[in-house]
Amino acid sequence: MKKNSETLRRIGLLANFEKTSSRAVVREAAECITRAGRAAAAEILTARMAGLNCETFADPAALARQTDLLLVFGGDGTMLRMIRETNDSGTPILGINLGRLGFLTAISAKDIAAGLEKLWRNDFVIESQPLVEAEGQGHAIRMFALNDVVISRGAVSRLIELEVSVNDQELTCYRGDGLIVSSPTGSTAYSLSAGGPIISPGAEVFAITPICAHALFNRTVVINSSSVVRVKLLSKEMQTIIAADGQIQANLEAGATVTIRRSRRVARLLNPGGTSFFETVRQKLHWRGSSV
Numbered sequence: 001m002k003k004n005s006e007t008l009r010r011i012g013l014l015a016n017f018e019k020t021s022s023r024a025v026v027r028e029a030a031e032c033i034t035r036a037g038r039a040a041a042a043e044i045l046t047a048r049m050a051g052l053n054c055e056t057f058a059d060p061a062a063l064a065r066q067t068d069l070l071l072v073f074g075g076d077g078t079m080l081r082m083i084r085e086t087n088d089s090g091t092p093i094l095g096i097n098l099g100r101l102g103f104l105t106a107i108s109a110k111d112i113a114a115g116l117e118k119l120w121r122n123d124f125v126i127e128s129q130p131l132v133e134a135e136g137q138g139h140a141i142r143m144f145a146l147n148d149v150v151i152s153r154g155a156v157s158r159l160i161e162l163e164v165s166v167n168d169q170e171l172t173c174y175r176g177d178g179l180i181v182s183s184p185t186g187s188t189a190y191s192l193s194a195g196g197p198i199i200s201p202g203a204e205v206f207a208i209t210p211i212c213a214h215a216l217f218n219r220t221v222v223i224n225s226s227s228v229v230r231v232k233l234l235s236k237e238m239q240t241i242i243a244a245d246g247q248i249q250a251n252l253e254a255g256a257t258v259t260i261r262r263s264r265r266v267a268r269l270l271n272p273g274g275t276s277f278f279e280t281v282r283q284k285l286h287w288r289g290s291s292v
Contacts, residue, residue, distance in 0.1 A: 008119060012067035012091070013042040014060055014082055016074035017049040022098050025109040026050040026073055029096070032116045041067055064089035069119075069270065071096055072105075076189070079104040080245045083146055083267045092126045092268040094119075103188045103284060104146075106271045115272050123273035129185050129201065130225065133263035134244060136256055143244035146267050147186030149260050151231055151252065152178030152211060154239025159214055161234040166208075166227050173234070176213040181206055181229055181260045188281065190246070196220045201277055206262075229260040 011033045015022045026042075027050050033040040043063050044056040057063040064070055064086035072082045073096045083093060095105030096112060107115035118124060134149040135142050143149065153160045162179050164171045182191040187199040187207055196209035197220060208229065209220040223229070233240050236254040243249035252258070281287065 008038065008068045010039045010041060010067045010069075012057075012063040012070045013040060013046055013050075013052070013054075014063065014070055014072045015046045015049065016078040016098070017045045019074065019098055020049065022073045022109075023050045025096065025098070025112055027052070029071055029073075029112050029116065030054065032113055036116070036120050046073075060085045061089065064091040067091060069094060073109070074098050074105075075102055076104045077247070080146055080247060084144065084245070084247070087131070087144070087265055087267065090268065092270045094270040094272075103280065104185070104269070106269070106275050118272040119270075124270055125273070126268055126270050127201065128266040128268055129183070131263040131265045131267060132181065132183050132186075132206070132244075132260060133265070134181075134242065134258055134260045136242070136250075136252070136258050141242065141250050141252075141258070143242070143248050143250075144263055144265060145186070145244035145248075146183065147189045147245050148180050148182035148191060149258075150178060150180050150190060150211075150241075150243045150246070151233070151258065152241055152243070154241055154251075156239060158238055159235075160238050160240050163232040163234055164208065165230045166221075166223055168228075168230070171208070171221065172218070174210045174213055174218060175215070176218070177211040178240075179231060180209040180211060181231075182209065183225075186245075188284075191220070197222065198281060206260075225262045227261075230257055231260065232257045 030040045041055040047056045070093045079095045097105035132145045159175050162174045180191045184199040184201045184203050191209045194209050194211050196207050204225045205222050210218045233256045240252040
């Protein structure tokens with residue numbers, strides 16, 4: 001979805017304030033915004049860390065409600081946290097990569113000036129990525145994730161058993177370390193490490209990927225994202241954990257059933273012109289054809 005840059009008048013700045021290396025690039029971004037005749041605002045901890053003299057807000061959610069665009073400085077972990085904390089605002093997010101892989105961040109820190117210049121020229125697209133929702137029946141569990149929902153064993157190194165159905169049709173019973181239900185956005189995260197496929201962001205699918213399954217024929221199953229996945233925990237005495245994007249987690253009891261589906265909530269990610277998912281994959285994974 002395209003958007004006129006004239007609506008981007010107030011830009012919010014959010015950084016992982018524990019990474020003091022972000023101080024210089026946050027300052028540079030604030031200067032670029034001011035030079036372009038736009039107003040910069042910041043979450044208060046970000047402003048303190050970078051020494052910014054601008055309007056501040058107490059938390060990311062408050063900042064998002066009062067700005068037209070959020071610049072998030074950090075890696076994928078920071079992006080996931082900010083998407084979760086600001087999701088209700090509908091404010092688009094542009095990620096500035098200060099981490100390592102950074103699949104969710106669209107601009108490298110060294111390219112901040114050129115990246116913002118594209119915004120002022122209307123050279124950008126806003127993509128809406130549906131979130132994944134997980135709800136536990138009989139338990140007070142409701143989670144939202146951009147990348148994935150993971151059900152896995154606890155600290156004890158023993159197999160757990162999970163019964164899985166799709167649209168009320170039995171799929172299989174997995175025995176292993178756990179299970180990942182990932183969105184296309186999350187296909188380059190934990191699912192990829194567990195042997196899952198790389199999925200283009202525009203594909204309307206989920207991937208169900210077992211973690212260290214105790215059967216060689218258990219492989220990733222790709223389903224339509226309109227499907228409803230139900231996972232029942234059969235293991236009786238094993239600690240089992242459910243986590244959303246690796247950041248929000250809760251314990252599951254034996255017999256618990258978790259329903260996983262596409263949420264009505266979306267993450268709105270801004271990508272400057274020229275950004276290519278496949279180019280990002282080549283560079284981040286050092287595939288042949290990468291200039292890195």
